[in-house]
Structure formats: C-alpha cells, structure tokens
Amino acid sequence: MGEITERFRNRIIEKRDEYLEVLKEMLSFPSVSATGEGMDEAPERVARALERAGLRVEIFREFNGYPAVWGELREERHGTLLIYNHYDVQPPDPIEKWTSDPFKPSIRDGRIYARGACDNKGNLAARLCAIDLLMDSVGEVPLNIKFLVEGEEEIGSPNLEKFFKNHRDSLSADACLWEMGGSSPEGRPLIYLGAKGILYLEIHATEKRPDLHSSWGAIVRNPALELVHVISTLRNREGLVTVDGFYDDVEKPDSETLALLDELGSAESEIRAVAGEDGLISRKPLKELFTDLTMMPCINVCGLNSGYTGPGSKTVLPNTAYAKIDVRLVPRMRPEKILELIIKHVERVSGGRVSVRPLEKGYPAARTSPSEPFVELVKMTAEAAHGVKPLVYPSSPGSGPMYLVTDFLGTPCVAAGIGDHRSNIHAPDESISLEDYLKGILHIALTIINFVPYLRSGVAPYL
Numbered sequence: 001m002g003e004i005t006e007r008f009r010n011r012i013i014e015k016r017d018e019y020l021e022v023l024k025e026m027l028s029f030p031s032v033s034a035t036g037e038g039m040d041e042a043p044e045r046v047a048r049a050l051e052r053a054g055l056r057v058e059i060f061r062e063f064n065g066y067p068a069v070w071g072e073l074r075e076e077r078h079g080t081l082l083i084y085n086h087y088d089v090q091p092p093d094p095i096e097k098w099t100s101d102p103f104k105p106s107i108r109d110g111r112i113y114a115r116g117a118c119d120n121k122g123n124l125a126a127r128l129c130a131i132d133l134l135m136d137s138v139g140e141v142p143l144n145i146k147f148l149v150e151g152e153e154e155i156g157s158p159n160l161e162k163f164f165k166n167h168r169d170s171l172s173a174d175a176c177l178w179e180m181g182g183s184s185p186e187g188r189p190l191i192y193l194g195a196k197g198i199l200y201l202e203i204h205a206t207e208k209r210p211d212l213h214s215s216w217g218a219i220v221r222n223p224a225l226e227l228v229h230v231i232s233t234l235r236n237r238e239g240l241v242t243v244d245g246f247y248d249d250v251e252k253p254d255s256e257t258l259a260l261l262d263e264l265g266s267a268e269s270e271i272r273a274v275a276g277e278d279g280l281i282s283r284k285p286l287k288e289l290f291t292d293l294t295m296m297p298c299i300n301v302c303g304l305n306s307g308y309t310g311p312g313s314k315t316v317l318p319n320t321a322y323a324k325i326d327v328r329l330v331p332r333m334r335p336e337k338i339l340e341l342i343i344k345h346v347e348r349v350s351g352g353r354v355s356v357r358p359l360e361k362g363y364p365a366a367r368t369s370p371s372e373p374f375v376e377l378v379k380m381t382a383e384a385a386h387g388v389k390p391l392v393y394p395s396s397p398g399s400g401p402m403y404l405v406t407d408f409l410g411t412p413c414v415a416a417g418i419g420d421h422r423s424n425i426h427a428p429d430e431s432i433s434l435e436d437y438l439k440g441i442l443h444i445a446l447t448i449i450n451f452v453p454y455l456r457s458g459v460a461p462y463l
C-alpha cells in the first residue's frame with residue numbers, strides 16, 4: 001500500500017465516529033420528492049452539511065420545483081471536478097416492512113439502515129468526508145470542486161436540463177463524478193461509464209360504458225384483455241422488443257467496450273444474486289446477458305391495473321385498464337422518436353382502441369469512453385482504496401440524466417460509489433455497509449488528490 005493511501009486510511013479509522021455522524025445527520029431527515037415529505041427543511045440541512053465541509057454554498061430556487069444545493073471550493077488550480085449527487089429519496093412505503101424507522105438511522109451488524117443510505121445520501125456524505133480528510137491530512141483540496149446536489153432526481157429531474165442551461169459556465173469542469181456505484185457481491189468496486197436514457201409512459205384501454213356484470217364478458221369487449229394483448233406484442237418470449245424500428249439507432253459496441261464486457265463476464269454472481277437460479281428470461285451465455293443488460297434498450301412493464309383486485313371474488317367486466325411502462329434507452333436513441341414508434345405500434349395492433357400517454361418527456365442515454373484519462377484515474381484509486389480491481393460497466397443498466405454532463409457540457413463522467421447487492425434501494429430496509437462507506441471516503445479522497453497530476457501528466461503520485 002502506498003504512503004498516502006496508508007496515511008488516509010489510518011486517519012479515517014481515527015475519525016470514524018466523526019464520519020459516521022456526518023452520515024447519520026444526512027439520514028436523519030426525510031426528503032421525499034414524490035410526496036413532498038420533509039422537502040421544506042431538507043435543502044437547508046444539506047446546505048449546512050456542505051458548509052461544514054468547508055464549501056461555499058448556495059441554494060438555487062429558480063424553478064417551480066425542489067431547490068438544488070450548490071457547493072464550491074475554489075483553489076485556483078488548473079483542474080476542476082464536478083460532483084453530482086441528489087438529496088431527495090424514494091418514499092419509504094411499505095413502511096411496515098421496515099425493521100427500524102426509515103428516517104432514524106440504525107446500525108446493525110456492520111450496516112447502517114435508513115432511507116437514502118445508499119441512494120444517495122450515503123454517497124454524498126462520503127464525498128463530503130473526503131473533503132474533510134484532505135483538509136485534515138494534507139491541509140488543502142488541490143483543485144476546484146463543485147458539488148451539485150439535486151432535489152428532484154427520484155421524480156425524473158424535471159428541472160435539471162433548465163438548470164444546466166442557466167448555469168452552463170458555473171458547471172464547467174474537467175471531469176464529473178456521478179452519483180451511483182457500489183460493490184459486487186465479492187467486494188469488487190463497480191464503476192459505471194454511462195447511464196441509460198428513459199421514457200416513461202402509460203398504455204390505456206378504455207370503453208365508453210360503465211363497469212358491467214361479468215356475464216357480459218361473453219360478447220362485450222374487455223379493456224383488460226385488449227391491454228394485455230397489446231402489451232404481449234411489445235416483446236417476444238426471449239425479451240426482444242418487437243416494435244418496428246426500435247433498434248434502428250442502436251450501435252454495436254466498439255472494441256474497447258467489448259473488452260470491458262469480456263471482464264464483466266466473470267461477474268456471474270452479480271446476476272445470480274439478483275435474478276435467482278431460475279429467474280432469467282433466456283439461457284444466453286453470460287457475456288450476452290451483460291451486453292443486453294448494459295448496452296441494449298428495453299421495454300419493461302412496471303404495473304398493470306384494471307377491474308377488481310381486492311380480496312375474494314367480484315365478478316365484473318371493467319371499463320378501463322392501464323399499464324405503466326418504462327423504456328430504457330441507449331446512446332443515439334431519442335426518447336421522442338421511440339415514443340412515436342410505440343404510439344404507431346399500439347395504434348396498429350389495437351386498431352386504434354388503445355392509447356399511449358407519455359408521463360414525462362424522458363431523456364437520452366450517456367456514455368464516456370473507456371479511454372478517457374479520468375476513467376483510468378477512478379479505476380486506479382478504486383483499486384488502491386478497496387485492495388481489489390474494480391469492475392467497469394460501459395453503462396449502468398439504470399438511468400440518470402448524465403447526458404447533461406456528457407452531451408450538453410461535453411465533460412467525461414464516471415459513476416463510483418457505495419452500495420451492494422444487499423442495499424435494497426427504493427425498498428424497505430435500505431442500507432450500506434459501514435466498511436464500504438469508509439472505503440468510499442478513501443476512494444474519493446485519493447481521486448481528488450491525484451486529479452490534477454494525473455490529468456496533466458498521466459501520473460498518480462499519491463497512492
């Protein structure tokens with residue numbers, strides 16, 4: 001282990017309690033953007049945490065939404081790192097499935113449980129502690145740091161594009177560290193070089209009549225059946241989307257990306273941990289599954305609703321049915337074009353009886369080249385912090401408005417952070433491992449201290 005890594009690691013152990021307090025404070029208040037719970041107070045609490053880390057803070061309330069918290073540290077060096085996080089969280093429901101209060105952090109068996117522990121307050125806390133660690137251990141943070149902490153990520157970042165347009169100059173940076181990341185079941189850090197885009201819509205089948213006695217089902221059209229028929233035409237049994245033109249803009253992975261996918265092929269446990277032994281759509285080889293997961297677009301049914309779904313029986317012929325659908329996009333696919341294709345498809349297979357309603361306008365995918373120097377730096381520092389080589393995904397299977405950094409600003413962007421297959425994000429008993437949290441602080445501190453020398457000369461002197 002290098003001298004700086006060793007020194008930082010020892011200092012983290014000494015300051016462990018202090019750094020856990022930063023995390024606990026962040027997890028002690030609700031900030032649920034979907035319902036508004038705690039959102040009056042949350043921006044101030046986040047701003048205070050940024051101030052305590054030594055950042056110059058501003059709360060931007062320029063849009064009719066939840067404010068963004070901005071924190072900056074100017075060192076007038078030749079190098080700027082932009083850090084993106086979000087302070088809003090998913091609703092804690094179903095609340096009765098939590099072992100402890102979702103907004104009172106609880107430590108059990110080396111893990112901390114609370115809503116937002118992984119997604120995304122734990123990551124934010126670790127990054128703030130990394131700033132403290134640098135000030136404390138070397139007396140400075142040797143570059144310009146800009147924190148953008150959004151309050152609307154969990155509701156689709158409706159104002160983020162406007163924010164980027166209004167503050168383009170302030171956001172300029174040499175590289176950006178994005179919010180997600182984690183570790184594989186074997187403890188290998190995961191690094192993502194992109195995120196998929198997303199389009200969210202509803203498909204509705206409705207008849208202009210009231211609900212009827214179900215005996216009429218023998219001769220009267222049933223919107224629930226119309227709907228499931230339409231949905232069944234969106235994909236085939238192997239999972240391939242069967243909407244005309246859907247894959248037209250999908251590019252084949254280049255050789256560097258294929259090399260990354262080769263390495264990911266060894267992470268079988270990652271897939272098994274999620275899907276179980278029998279939960280996969282197809283029996284494709286693992287490498288192809290990883291390609292589908294990270295490089296290919298997908299249409300998914302999030303929910304279906306129609307008729308009677310309560311306990312016991314009720315014989316009814318419903319007059320309406322709808323489904324909630326998400327569409328994950330890869331680079332070059334435009335959400336508005338894909339929406340058009342799906343509308344056309346649904347119109348054709350339903351004879352115009354079933355309609356598509358977009359809920360949000362969606363956003364495109366983002367990707368950073370594996371050959372960007374910042375990618376190499378984040379890999380090296382992850383290996384130093386975790387003591388094991390990271391796994392690099394060309395893209396996260398999930399979505400995020402990362403395109404604003406990669407495409408709008410033209411800045412390379414990498415996601416690395418804290419979390420694992422037990423983190424239960426968006427679900428009850430969300431948690432992170434405390435050990436991962438402390439390693440996460442080390443990783444970010446090493447990335448920051450090596451940032452300028454590595455980007456200038458390709459050497460990371462402080463490991």
Ligand SMILES: [Zn+2]
Pocket residue numbers: 090119154425426
């Ligand atoms: Zn989330």
